[in-house]
Amino acid sequence: SATSRRKQQNRNRSTQAQDVSRVSTVTDYNSSDLKTACRKHELYVSFQDLGWQDWIIAPKGYAANYCDGECSFPLNAHMNATNHAIVQTLVHLMNPDYVPKPCCAPTKLNAISVLYFDDNSNVILKKYRNMVVRACGCH
């Protein structure tokens, strides 16, 4: 019945909460976690180093950046974790073999413009959306 199911759910929730609290004491947040936590890393893509100066007029390259790091419990505020990432973490803690952790991925992306020659010496100025990682977070 609905009543018994609700009771059962409450009992489950209580068990899960205990599990989570037990894990949280095991994985206390410390400085080593901070180093491996999900964050933005700087990476410069150089068109010049690719030998493309003859057709790319500008820019010489761009800071593309990338996201890397752990999305482990507890998801601290600086990780820009989505609400669902928190749920994902909890489910992962309950079933670590079957459910993956949240992913460290871009949360804010910026555009760049590229100016280049085509095969016919015409010049193209094109905006490319979502090319530069501005912020990373757990999803």
Added chain:
Amino acid sequence: GACRPAEPPPAAPGFLYRRLKSHEKREMQREILSVLGLPHRPRPPPREPPAPPPGRLPAAPRFMLDLYHALAEGAEGTAGAETGGRPQPPAPAPPLPPVPSAQDSAFLNDADMVMSFVNLVEYDKEFTPHQQHHKEFKFNLSQIPEGEAVTAAEFRIYKDCVVESFKNQTFLISIYQVLQEHPNRASDLFLLDTRAVWASEEGWLEFDVTATSNMWVMNPQHNMGLQLSVVTRDGFSVNPREAGLIGRDGPYDKQPFMVAFFKVSEVHIRTTR
């Protein structure tokens, strides 16, 4: 390789920075080309002599570079790329638009892609009683990616000051779309735009060719180019070169070109690789 950290290697445990092997570099080039939506690396033909001095670009790439800088300034929140302050032509000539104009900036803000086209054909017809002096221009608009629609297009040509031979003279410069070419008589033309300019004027002239460009993108087989003619107020035909209009044989930074602003009209779905 092509990718390197913007600063000394950041604290990324377990992440090794190394120089890419040649096949890895090729793979990376392929991936970045794919990100840029290009099927292959463009190979523009080497520029014909006289080549511009190193570090200086011909008219069209220079114009596009100005647009690029305007876009970059806009992205950084430092608006006001087109605030005037450029030198005005000498009196009594009315001012000519600078490069790029405020109107170009407006088009630019709305555009997903801007493209300049080099003039492929230009030759002066012999003057006969039945045929006026004129210049012809042709631009290849057949390679536009699918889903891109022209929002604005301009034909740009530079005019030098010719005050010695045509003192106090006014020219009417007309630009036509060529509808049909005939072997033994003048082509069928459609008037697109006319500008009245003083002989003493100097600078870039812009002609609106938006509707024609749209038609050429959709029907490349109908692209028979543009024709330009110059007449005096009295209706006498003038050789465009004598009126100060710079053609293909002129200085590299004053050669005519066409520029078109595009906006994506369809949602692009990246194909499976």
